[in-house]
Amino acid sequence: MTVMKTSLTVKNKGTPNVEVSPREELVLLALYGKELYGLQIPQAMQEASGGTRQMGIGTLYPVLHSLEKKGLVESRWGDEGREERGGARRRYYKLTGAGVTTLEAIQSFRSNLVAWQPI
Amino acid sequence: MRCILIGYNFLLTWLGKNISKTADASALTGLLTELEYAEKNGITAYITPSSLSYILSQLSSSATTDELLKKLEQNNITVLSIESIQQELESKLQGLEKISELEKRIRKYKSSDPTETWATRWIASPIAYLFPPERREEWLGDSYEINREMLHKHYPKWSINLVMIGRTVILITSAVQIKLSDLISLGVKRS
Numbered sequence: 001m002t003v004m005k006t007s008l009t010v011k012n013k014g015t016p017n018v019e020v021s022p023r024e025e026l027v028l029l030a031l032y033g034k035e036l037y038g039l040q041i042p043q044a045m046q047e048a049s050g051g052t053r054q055m056g057i058g059t060l061y062p063v064l065h066s067l068e069k070k071g072l073v074e075s076r077w078g079d080e081g082r083e084e085r086g087g088a089r090r091r092y093y094k095l096t097g098a099g100v101t102t103l104e105a106i107q108s109f110r111s112n113l114v115a116w117q118p119i
Numbered sequence: 120m121r122c123i124l125i126g127y128n129f130l131l132t133w134l135g136k137n138i139s140k141t142a143d144a145s146a147l148t149g150l151l152t153e154l155e156y157a158e159k160n161g162i163t164a165y166i167t168p169s170s171l172s173y174i175l176s177q178l179s180s181s182a183t184t185d186e187l188l189k190k191l192e193q194n195n196i197t198v199l200s201i202e203s204i205q206q207e208l209e210s211k212l213q214g215l216e217k218i219s220e221l222e223k224r225i226r227k228y229k230s231s232d233p234t235e236t237w238a239t240r241w242i243a244s245p246i247a248y249l250f251p252p253e254r255r256e257e258w259l260g261d262s263y264e265i266n267r268e269m270l271h272k273h274y275p276k277w278s279i280n281l282v283m284i285g286r287t288v289i290l291i292t293s294a295v296q297i298k299l300s301d302l303i304s305l306g307v308k309r310s
Contacts, residue, residue: 038257038258038261039261039264039265056289057258057261057286057289057290057293058289058290058292058293061254061258061290061293061297062293062296062297062300065254065297065300066300069301069304081260082260082264084263084264084267085260085261085263085264086239086259086260086263088256088257088259088260088263089256089257089260090257090260091256091257
């Protein structure tokens with residue numbers, strides 16, 4: 001009975017409502033608790049992994065678009081155009097409530113999976 | 120080379136004022152003898168301000184600083200004054216401050232740092248019209264930012280242009296990818 005309860009809890013807590021690919025998950029992790037603009041996301045990944053993980057812009061922009069469509073990430077324009085960007089504004093991304101919930105669910109699922117022991 | 124390093128001119132001035140009129144150059148002679156000995160043996164002699172003040176205190180002379188310096192020069196002793204070096208450095212510092220102020224003023228009238236190469240101007244910017252309108256500003260801005268960073272890191276222009284062309288191609292494929300995913304998701308919704 002206890003085993004059944006545990007597996008149910010894992011299923012309820014750990015299964016995200018939206019399907020998220022590994023790349024999308026990485027972007028969600030990078031955006032957790034902060035607001036970043038496009039170029040800062042690959043930079044965060046590179047620095048956090050000590051240069052072993054990289055994400056090119058060819059992957060980043062479609063991933064951000066997909067996450068926005070799924071409602072996990074929201075974006076806003078920066079206040080003003082910058083000289084170093086040829087007058088263009090920055091677009092800042094952050095997690096939505098659903099994004100945070102999904103990410104926490106994924107994390108919980110992972111930790112439960114690591115802790116799971118066969119009886 | 121005979122050399123006396125005098126730390127503070129004010130010390131000399133004070134000594135010059137406080138030494139009595141009756142000339143007694145025995146201490147100075149002693150000093151000169153020591154310096155000669157150092158010269159013969161190839162030793163550079165340095166005298167600290169405190170030891171110089173002791174020697175000068177032994178001189179019962181009313182010699183002023185200038186007179187004392189003259190005497191030392193006559194005996195082929197180079198006197199280096201830290202005070203004069205300090206003054207020289209201060210004047211140099213003032214000069215540098217003036218230059219930095221001028222540079223700041225000039226910077227206002229200078230054109231801003233270049234952020235674009237020919238690839239951004241003639242390839243990325245026109246092709247950007249193929250990008251989704253809501254993404255155009257962001258993508259082009261990011262490209263400009265990378266371009267500027269590379270320029271600041273002094274990468275060769277040809278490599279920056281090459282990277283920019285590569286980025287533009289990648290952005291086009293990204294735009295196509297986004298369009299396709301939108302179409303597919305629309306098809307899935309309808310079905």
